[in-house]
Amino acid sequence: MNAASGVKKTGNLPMIRTIKDRCRVCFTCVRECPAKAIRMADGQAEVIGERCIGCGNCVRVCSQKAKQMYDSIPEVEALLAGGGRVAACVAPSFPAEFSDLAFDQLVGMIRALGFDLVAEVAFGADLVAREYGELLRKNDSKRYISTSCPAVFGYVKRYHPQLIDSLAPVVSPMIATARALRHFYGKDLNIVFIGPCIAKKGEAATDEVQGEIDAVLTFSELRQMVNSAGITSDNVTPADFDPPHGGQGALFPVSRGALQAAALPEDLTSGDIVAADGRSNFIEAIKEFESGDLDARFLDVLCCNGCIMGAGISSSAPLFRRRSRVSKYVRERLSHWDRASWERAMDLCADLDMSRTFHPFDQRMAGPSGPQIDAILARMGKRRRDDELNCGACGYDTCREHAIAIYKGLAESEMCLPYTIDQLRVSVNELAVSHDQLAKTQQALMQSEKLASMGQLAAGIAHEVNNPLGVVLMYAHLLLDQVTPEHDIHGDLKMIAEQADRCKKIVAGLLNFARQNKVIRQPADVRELVEHCLRLITVPAAIKVNIEHRVKAPVAELDADQMTQVLNNLIVNAVDAMAGGGSLTLITNGDDAQVRFIVQDTGCGIQRDNLRKIFTPFFTTKQIGKGTGLGLAVSYGIVKMHCGDIRVESNADPAAGPTGTTFTVTIPRLGPGE
Secondary structure, three states, X not given: OOOOOOOOOOOOOOOEEEOOOOXXXXXXXXXXXXXXXXXXXXXXXXXXXXXXXOOOHHHHHOOOOOEEEOOOHHHHHHHHHOOOOEEEEEOOOHHHHOOOOOHHHHHHHHHHOOOOEEEEOHHHHHXXXXXXHHHHHHOOOOOEEOOOOHHHHHHHHHHOHHHHHHEOOEOOHHHXXXXXXXXXXXXXXXXXXXXXXXXXXXXXXXXXHOOOOOEEEEHHHHHHHHHHOOOOHHHOOOOXXXXXXXOHHHHOOOOOHHHHHOOOOOOOOOOOEEEEEOOOHHHHHHHHHHHOOOOOOEEEEEOOOOHHXXXXXXXXXXXXXXHHHHHHHHHXXXXXXXXXXXXXXXXXXXXXXXEOOOOOOOOOOOOOOHHHHHHHHHHOOOOOHHHOOOOOOOOOOOHHHHHHHHHOOXXXXXHOHXXXXXXXXXXXXXXXXXXXXXXXXXXXXXXXXXXXXXXXXXXXXXXXXXXXXXXXHHHHHHHHHHOOOOOOOHHHHHHHHHHHHHHHHHHHHHHHHHOOOOOOOEEEEHHHHHHHHHHHOOOOOOEEEEEEEXXXXXXXXXOHHHHHHHHHHHHHHHHHHOOOOEEEEEEEEEOOOEEEEEEXXXXXXXOHHHHHHOOOOOOOOOXXXXXXXXXXXXXXXXXXXXXXXXXXXXXXXXXXXXXXXXXXXXXXXOOOOO
């Protein structure tokens, strides 16, 4: 490089980086990157410097401004402050950016920044066009790929290194202009290229041409510099470009403009000259050129849709408006063109070396085998060809390309939208299950709190009422013994005794409910437990009793007396629900961890609104005098003390199917500490 700049450059300049705080993981940059130089890591899009060709597509398409190109402004400011002569080389695509300025106003603004010379790269393009023409005339059998676009030959060096010999050994218009300016103005001249291309920053830093260009500014960076300096078209003196002036090389930034400048028309009948441009077209053209499907002698390729669409342009104007602006500028310049001066300048550069070499920078990665691809796809739920939707949401055209990128460490499975949706659906279902379990746990907690409160209340009532109630009951029976049935007060005394006896049962239930009994677990045969309970209860003849022992290991550790109370309550309730007869089924089953008692009846069922109340103390659907509403509440407490679970299913609507109720009591085979 020129020592005057004082800036050391390396062969592989990191042209673009990601601002992670702004990246929203939309995969747009992955989709738009022709070199697939963007790696997804931990949910962030990271540009891999070695694989990046500097096309700038990611910069252009990122709506969050998360992609930032290498900032050359400090280098240029250092050059301008260094005291040496500094020339600005302006790319011929400038009308596409500075449509609001006349060319002489733009030149005046650039000079106002401190540049000593402002030259057109169009002249360098003319030199390159001449080299292309001579190259093809001297080598009839050789096939070439144009090398004006640094993103294109950067792509070939990295991903098609076997085509290195097919790259035209000709410098780009930028380098050609630099060599011409030093030829005319001296070798100590510092040169800054100003253009639409981010890849030019990388080209200037490559080992093959290092030092020929001291810094590269994009048009957007030039705008930033003039705005920061307070320079406008109103406070500068308009000026023309410094010689040498360009000719038809000014058409280079337009697709096929290089062919017109080199007098190499694209003849569709011969197919000798073929032009291609755009993110996907240039890659396909190179692939077909390599395979031989495209047998053109000269392939003119641009990574963008012409340089007028470069990522270093800040204009939002559409393609053909930019193209029209360049064409208009070229027409106006050629209408006042001094052809003789141009020819003299071209002749003075006849012996100027316009050649260069290219060296491979192979960035190809070994791909996976077919089974490895299938395994990666299977992890994303794509086990058949029909599962491969090829929707492109991940940034890759096909699911298999995505799988290959995952294998190479460039992508993640989560980039697949259908896969992520399926995973989200699974997570939602798991959350729904967790929510349901939480709701049931909350309901059980509320029930436990309710039982605890009622237990305290019941204990107080039982102790206060039990003694006077016993006195009332004793004297009522004494009085009944002293009067004959024909006596006038015999009926009243009998009523007192019956109601006092009912109160005694209620108080006894309260005491059972409030008593903080401990569970005394002992081995018990659940089959014998069920049959013992049936012997304690009188079942009407109209009710058919079925016992099904499905449990393979009938012995479990439980408190037999307390579980007898639970089963008695459930069986009595079932019998009461079948006043007109029916079927009572008692089932025992279980597994290695728990045993279950199932009590089924074909009775009237429990209304849906009452299902959530059945374990509430004193709630009963029986007639007055038939129940206390404490049986199920006591049973619930006993089951929970066993660390078990009690559930109910019931249908009270004949239109919905057979009526009846099923209680399922689940008890662990072993206690918590065993």
